[in-house]
Amino acid sequence: MPGPFLHRCAVCGTSTENRCSGCSKAGGPIIFFCSPEHQKLVWHNHKRVCRDRSAAFVAPPLSDEEYQHYRQVADIKIPHSKPPELRTTLAESVEKALADRKLPIDFQRVVAISRTAEDLADSWKQTILARIRADTAFLMTDPTGDSSKAPPVGSSTPWEFVAAFAELVLLYHKELSPITIHLVRFKHHALILHTLLRLRLAGSSREIPDDWILRSFEHVIEALNDGIYYKDQNDVHRYRATVDSLSAPVQQVVPFKHRGGFMPGFGILELSCWPE
Structure with missing residues (x-):
């Protein structure tokens, strides 16, 4: 169900x-930019999932730096909060x-496969890529194995x-499902949010003001309306838990408060954020 932020600049x-136009012509999600300047601001990342990669959000293959890093951390045992005999390596966790999910299970082999763009649009390869990247990000965020918080932008x-x-x-x-089209627009907006947060950390509040960061986060949450529907008031805790988990890296850059509008059967129709 389209939300109130659909016709607002990302x-x-x-x-x-x-x-x-690249996303629209390729049948991808509708992403709005109020000006060429704002589109160019995030283009260095957005261009990699625009046009023919847009409709399914086809993430790029592993870079050389990612490949080397993932091979190095593959044998780190997690979570550290458990006794040594109960810990598993990152590679074992991914496998x-x-x-x-009945996918290939050799970590080193799938990492090697994920270095090439050939046939990378296959849903199972995208699932493998996402799993490796997410698990590594969670590990670097919290060595105890806690995967309930989004990773800091800077790391x-x-x-x-x-x-x-x-x-x-x-x-x-x-x-x-991990292989789904429901989260495509969500991923596009999450990428734009990360881009703005990184630019903010590298620059100043005058270049990327608080308001832009918060409007971008509102887009991320609103995009969940594409495929998630809340049937009754008992589902609100899922919404709140999701928002709290995803807000962590934003809070590190722009501390804020938020209020969500809820309509049973239709989902979260509005998230309003403002600086603390």
């Missing part, structure tokens, strides 16, 4: 009818998750950030 929240790549965001949604919304 960067600043200004009301607009200007769509990203178990993939085996549960995650854009693709790890998006994968972790999607994994957190699946944690609270088990009715969704």
Whole structure:
């Protein structure tokens, strides 16, 4: 169900009818930018999932840096909060998750496969990529193995950030499949949010003001309306848990308060954020 932010700029929240033509022409989600300047601001990341990659949010293959990093951390045992005999390595954790989904289970092999863009649009390869990236991001965020908080922006790549965001949604919304089109617009907006947060950390509040960050986060949460519906008031705790989990990296940059509007059967129709 389209929400109130659908016709607002993905960067600043200004009301607009200007769509990203690359996403629109390729049958991807409707992403709005109020001006060429705001589209260019996030283009260095958005271009990698625009056009023919847009409709399914086809994430890029592992970079050389990611490949080397994931090989290095593959044998780290987690979570540290458990006795040594109960800990599993990152590779074992990923392999178990993939085996549960009847996907190839050799960690080193799937990491090697994920370095090439050939046939990367296959849903199982995208699932593998996302799982590796999300689990590594969670491990780097909390060595105890806690995967209920989104990773800090400064310690995650854009693709790890998006994968972790999607994994957190699946944690609270088990009715969704890891291989789904329901979270496509959500992922696009999560990528834009990460881009703005990184620009903010590298620059100043004058360049990327608080309001832009909060409007972008509102877009991320609103995009969940594409595929998640809350049947009754008992479902509100899932919404609140999801918002709290996803808000952690934003709170580290722009502390804020929020209020959500809820209509049973239709989902969360509005999330309003304002600086503390």
